[in-house]
Amino acid sequence: MSGPRAEVLAIGDELVHGSAVDTNSAWLARQLEDLGIAVVRFTVVSDTPAELDRALGQACARADLVVATGGLGPTEDDRTRHAAAAAAGVGLAFDPASWATIEAWFAARGRAAGEDNRRQALVPAGGVALPNRWGTAPGLRLGIGRCTLFALPGVPAEMRAMFEHCVVPGLRELFAARLNPVVHRTLNVLGPTEAALGARLEDVMAAVEGPVRVGITAHFGLLRVRIAATAADRESAAAAADAMADRLRPRLGEELVYEGDQSLAERVLAELREQGATVATAESCTGGLCAKVLTDLPGASEVFVGGIVCYANRSKVRDLGVPADLIEAQGAVSEPVAAALARGAAERFGAGFGLGITGIAGPDGGTADKPVGTVCFGLHARGSTRSWRRRIAPVSREFVRERSVFEALAALLRALREDPVPGEPGPPSPAR
Amino acid sequence: MSGPRAEVLAIGDELVHGSAVDTNSAWLARQLEDLGIAVVRFTVVSDTPAELDRALGQACARADLVVATGGLGPTEDDRTRHAAAAAAGVGLAFDPASWATIEAWFAARGRAAGEDNRRQALVPAGGVALPNRWGTAPGLRLGIGRCTLFALPGVPAEMRAMFEHCVVPGLRELFAARLNPVVHRTLNVLGPTEAALGARLEDVMAAVEGPVRVGITAHFGLLRVRIAATAADRESAAAAADAMADRLRPRLGEELVYEGDQSLAERVLAELREQGATVATAESCTGGLCAKVLTDLPGASEVFVGGIVCYANRSKVRDLGVPADLIEAQGAVSEPVAAALARGAAERFGAGFGLGITGIAGPDGGTADKPVGTVCFGLHARGSTRSWRRRIAPVSREFVRERSVFEALAALLRALREDPVPGEPGPPSPAR
Numbered sequence: 089m090s091g092p093r094a095e096v097l098a099i100g101d102e103l104v105h106g107s108a109v110d111t112n113s114a115w116l117a118r119q120l121e122d123l124g125i126a127v128v129r130f131t132v133v134s135d136t137p138a139e140l141d142r143a144l145g146q147a148c149a150r151a152d153l154v155v156a157t158g159g160l161g162p163t164e165d166d167r168t169r170h171a172a173a174a175a176a177g178v179g180l181a182f183d184p185a186s187w188a189t190i191e192a193w194f195a196a197r198g199r200a201a202g203e204d205n206r207r208q209a210l211v212p213a214g215g216v217a218l219p220n221r222w223g224t225a226p227g228l229r230l231g232i233g234r235c236t237l238f239a240l241p242g243v244p245a246e247m248r249a250m251f252e253h254c255v256v257p258g259l260r261e262l263f264a265a266r267l268n269p270v271v272h273r274t275l276n277v278l279g280p281t282e283a284a285l286g287a288r289l290e291d292v293m294a295a296v297e298g299p300v301r302v303g304i305t306a307h308f309g310l311l312r313v314r315i316a317a318t319a320a321d322r323e324s325a326a327a328a329a330d331a332m333a334d335r336l337r338p339r340l341g342e343e344l345v346y347e348g349d350q351s352l353a354e355r356v357l358a359e360l361r362e363q364g365a366t367v368a369t370a371e372s373c374t375g376g377l378c379a380k381v382l383t384d385l386p387g388a389s390e391v392f393v394g395g396i397v398c399y400a401n402r403s404k405v406r407d408l409g410v411p412a413d414l415i416e417a418q419g420a421v422s423e424p425v426a427a428a429l430a431r432g433a434a435e436r437f438g439a440g441f442g443l444g445i446t447g448i449a450g451p452d453g454g455t456a457d458k459p460v461g462t463v464c465f466g467l468h469a470r471g472s473t474r475s476w477r478r479r480i481a482p483v484s485r486e487f488v489r490e491r492s493v494f495e496a497l498a499a500l501l502r503a504l505r506e507d508p509v510p511g512e513p514g515p516p517s518p519a520r
Numbered sequence: 521m522s523g524p525r526a527e528v529l530a531i532g533d534e535l536v537h538g539s540a541v542d543t544n545s546a547w548l549a550r551q552l553e554d555l556g557i558a559v560v561r562f563t564v565v566s567d568t569p570a571e572l573d574r575a576l577g578q579a580c581a582r583a584d585l586v587v588a589t590g591g592l593g594p595t596e597d598d599r600t601r602h603a604a605a606a607a608a609g610v611g612l613a614f615d616p617a618s619w620a621t622i623e624a625w626f627a628a629r630g631r632a633a634g635e636d637n638r639r640q641a642l643v644p645a646g647g648v649a650l651p652n653r654w655g656t657a658p659g660l661r662l663g664i665g666r667c668t669l670f671a672l673p674g675v676p677a678e679m680r681a682m683f684e685h686c687v688v689p690g691l692r693e694l695f696a697a698r699l700n701p702v703v704h705r706t707l708n709v710l711g712p713t714e715a716a717l718g719a720r721l722e723d724v725m726a727a728v729e730g731p732v733r734v735g736i737t738a739h740f741g742l743l744r745v746r747i748a749a750t751a752a753d754r755e756s757a758a759a760a761a762d763a764m765a766d767r768l769r770p771r772l773g774e775e776l777v778y779e780g781d782q783s784l785a786e787r788v789l790a791e792l793r794e795q796g797a798t799v800a801t802a803e804s805c806t807g808g809l810c811a812k813v814l815t816d817l818p819g820a821s822e823v824f825v826g827g828i829v830c831y832a833n834r835s836k837v838r839d840l841g842v843p844a845d846l847i848e849a850q851g852a853v854s855e856p857v858a859a860a861l862a863r864g865a866a867e868r869f870g871a872g873f874g875l876g877i878t879g880i881a882g883p884d885g886g887t888a889d890k891p892v893g894t895v896c897f898g899l900h901a902r903g904s905t906r907s908w909r910r911r912i913a914p915v916s917r918e919f920v921r922e923r924s925v926f927e928a929l930a931a932l933l934r935a936l937r938e939d940p941v942p943g944e945p946g947p948p949s950p951a952r
Contacts, residue, residue: 105550106548106550107546107735109542109543110562114541118539121538129565129571129575130562131562131563131564133560133561133562134560136560146578303534305539314539371808374815375824376810377812379807380809383806383807392831394830394831395828395829396829397826397829399824399826449818485816485818489816
């Protein structure tokens, strides 16, 4: 690859102590990859001067580009500016323009900048302060040998905003001639295990020539097949990505739930909104997770009418109209009860669609007949109800619950697609 | 510190591409710290031979101990064994004992090991294969100069089990003389911002001598003040940790919600269980998150009776008995409505305690009077109801929702403590 050699550096004692997980580096790697810059190494290092100076110096010696996060705050142990100056072999000077920006930030909030904050206005000789409109810590751009260092605050929201506003333009200017556009396609699959899907796609992936990469990532059983294609121009890259998607689709069959970078919940909400449809939930083993996932997104209130967490059987009977003798005869974890939950939710909340989920999330409560991971689903779609059962791998309670919500939302998405005319009752998709 | 210098290395293209976040390193750092070993650097590196060989060699040259994860699988790009052999300057040999274990693992699952898996039986000269009872990939222990390398699989469950069974005994044997016991205490605080709490504790933290560290970590507004004390023996370390906790407690006042490593939800469920009490929820802006958090834990069904996600106002009226004219007069986001939700949930589900949450999670929907982040809470505790309002920093929709659930659960925990005799009605705690 002809692109620049890039590394990412995350700075903070809390990270190497394991009290916080560094998610900034993965986010930066994705952004850089979208610009055509491959990251080959992350380093996470403590604030200790000797450790930080060494790690920052080494990264800059190896790479054309280093993006660092953290260590720009006002306290004694915020030493990223000092480490950068040391690596470049230059001094630090107080920058009145940065100080004015910091003072203005505080003034706008009716407060005064502290003496401590003066530390944040230090800039290594030859470096440029990057204004931070989202917090107090200015960033930094500094050439260190053949490497360019961008230092950003560690607070994710500030870091992301500054990356987009201050770093991306700098990267285009620095590396424009060396960057090839990258085009992504994402196919989202529910059903097979990651290993099984990998085996199924292996020969197609091996047969393709040129700079097209295919990766599979798994999130509680929802598999994202991500295609990344590079070429000299965006059109050729898009064509290569599309060609790969065309070759993979037949291998995915009905297990391909949807395409694109949206989350499954985003996709479902968008489809509901487009059709002017509404949904309600009745959850037993997922205990509110399905409602939570649907309401994670702003504007959910237009399409998500409400939900009931019917953890106790008496709530299934009283709140959702599940016949008590049905639970008695079939058990709470059964297809007929799941169907009754789905119908009950739709009717109680007056929604076009209802989802019912009842199962054994574990780690206890399984039987020979219904082991941990047995989950029954009900989908009430515009007047008719179907139900089905899955044996979810009992990896953990969390896995069973998250995977169950994906199953329910995928079924809802399929039902929405098969009957796209709002208000016109039609058959829900058959169980698979 | 006299302990060994430790680094952690995570290996995998998916990590440096940002498609997966490395959580293994933070977990390992916490485990090592509990053994008295401080980790000073993590490295995350791609599978590319040149990059991996260099990163692994450099880490082993700097450290007394390197724990690596990933790159032990059966495919071509699993190259951790090769990189370790290269760093040590030795060759790789096929280990019949490892191969027998791998074959047995497959046989026990009615399958045959593939030709690919033979790669997993390679061991660098002078190294020891670490048996993996939880998967196919054996681990590796190898001396590289003055450094000891432990290589573990990247799958978190396998990695964790192997760390406990194979690495911990090795560390005790290698570093026993250099390890001091570490004792932790955790104080969990809800109310102040992280910066404000840091300022409040600063002088106490600065005044303490000896190897006692105090760190603050924040998770959606719930602050954990974590004390770590080291000493030559466990009793002295515990005494030092307790002395620090005694000094910090008066500074925390009523904002100290509970002590210990449990999550707030775990603490609440344990207290409910101990008292034989039950809870039900009525959630508007948190949309099921409170129920979800309570049911994340196994055995929740004994104490969590059920919940309603009343996203729409008509559901508040119909399902929870909130008077329609109350919503009309006060607005859905108001203390009286929150109180009615809490009482309605407790009554509808027949629970001793009821929680009601209604607010504006954002990013839209705020007004001058009730900006984004305004959340009203109701707590119905054994017959009497109180309600209060909070202005939560509108950091993000997710933050407002998570912080709201902490607020509700903290209030429930306080109410449980103030009236610990089950069934005996008593006044809920006053609003603060």
